[in-house]
Every structure is written in structure tokens, then in C-alpha cells.
Amino acid sequence: MMTDVDPRASVELVLFDVDGVLTDGTLLIGPEGEALKPFNVRDGVAVGLLRQHGIQSGVLSAKASQPLKTRASQLGMDVVKVGFHHKLEAIREIAEETGIAAEAIAFVGDDIIDIPVMNVVAVAYAPADAHPLVLESADHVTEACGGRGVAREVAESLLAARGLSLGEMYAHLLGDPDSLRGVVQ
Structure with missing residues (x-):
């Protein structure tokens, strides 16, 4: 009997859209006209979690x-591509620069311009509050809404597809893998 391999298990790079994914889409404008973006700390933990388990992020x-x-610099993200209205062009550049093909990339998007990328990557995720057409294009929809821990949920999903329990995913943060014995996994 042939079994299908979950494409999440072979993801090497996760790319996140920002507004509506890593943030709730709110854009705050300061008194000098500067843009401020509210990021969720849980998503910062997700980037470290991915890195710990050999998956790049951007x-x-x-x-x-x-x-x-x-924020991308603070988190040590591997890829930062901004100012791309035609995101497929960026995917081609990323593949060339990193040597990681689209077939090994997961992408998380929430709006119409993300759909072309979602159609070419290995795995496409969308936050629960994404545009309806994006929800239709996604392979997986998170329970979290944009800016509310979407990256963390995606990271855990990818690692679970590799066969890791929650305890195994987070053991490195406690310094002792045995310290999580008995934790609900």
C-alpha cells in the first residue's frame, strides 16, 4: 500500500506575509508620519522554534x-523580501539565492495578492480571518487570526508533520528534554 507523504514534513523554508499574518493588519501612524506595526511575541517564539528544528524563516x-x-532582524529571519507587489518574482529570487525550490517552501498569506504564491509552494497557510478567496486557496487554515499567533500555529503544524510532539518541539527551551515528561502532548 502506497502512502502519501505530507508535504509539510519536507518544508525547508517558511515565508510569512506581514500585514494580516504577523500583524492584525492595523497600521498605526505616529506624529511624524512613521508607521508602527504591532507584532505578536508568540510569533517570535515560532521563528526560534523553526530554527531549532532546521527550518529557515522569512x-x-x-x-x-x-x-x-x-522585527525581522531581531528575530534573525533568514529571508527578508519587502516591496514586492508581484510576489512570484520574489519566490524565484528566493529560490535562486537560497537554493530552496518552491516545492520545499511553505507560505502564509491573507490577501488576494498572496494567491499566486500559494498556488506554487509546497504548502499554503492562511489565517482564520483571511479573505475568502485566500481561504479557498490555502491547504491549511489556522485557528488564529492575523497577528494573534499565526506563525506559532504554522510552526507547530510543520513540526507535527515531522512526527514531533509538542513536548519534543519545546524541550530545548527548558534545557532538559526529560523536564517535559508527563506534559500533555
Whole structure:
């Protein structure tokens, strides 16, 4: 009997759209006209979790902003592609620069311009509050809405597809894999 391999298990790179995925889509404008973006700390943990388990991460956004670049740098993201309204072009560049083909990339998007990328990557995710056409294009829809831990949920989904329990995913954060014995997994 032949079994289908879950494409999530072979993902090497996860790319996140920003507004509506890593943020709730709110854009705050300061008194000097600067843009401020509210990021969720849980998603920062997700980037470290992916890295710990050998999966690279990055952002792919149509908008370029200093808060986004700062956050991506703080998290040590591997890929930062901003200012791409035609995101398929960015996917081609990323594949060339990293050597990771679209067939090994997961992408998380929430709006119409994300659909072309969702159609070419190995696995496409959408937050629960994404546009209806994006929800239709997604392989997986998170329970979380944009800016409310979507990246964390995606990271756990990818690692679960590799056969890891929640305890195994997070054991490194406690410094002792045995310290999670008995944790609901």
C-alpha cells in the first residue's frame, strides 16, 4: 500500500506575509508620519522554534517599512523580501539565492495578492480571518487570526508533520528534554 507523504514534513523554508499574518493588519501612524506595526511575541517564539528544528524563516511583503525590517532582524529571519507587489518574482529570487525550490517552501498569506504564491509552494497557510478567496486557496487554515499567533500555529503544524510532539518541539527551551515528561502532548 502506497502512502502519501505530507508535504509539510519536507518544508525547508517558511515565508510569512506581514500585514494580516504577523500583524492584525492595523497600521498605526505616529506624529511624524512613521508607521508602527504591532507584532505578536508568540510569533517570535515560532521563528526560534523553526530554527531549532532546521527550518529557515522569512518575510515576503508588498510593503517595506522600518518596523518590519527591525522585527525581522531581531528575530534573525533568514529571508527578508519587502516591496514586492508581484510576489512570484520574489519566490524565484528566493529560490535562486537560497537554493530552496518552491516545492520545499511553505507560505502564509491573507490577501488576494498572496494567491499566486500559494498556488506554487509546497504548502499554503492562511489565517482564520483571511479573505475568502485566500481561504479557498490555502491547504491549511489556522485557528488564529492575523497577528494573534499565526506563525506559532504554522510552526507547530510543520513540526507535527515531522512526527514531533509538542513536548519534543519545546524541550530545548527548558534545557532538559526529560523536564517535559508527563506534559500533555
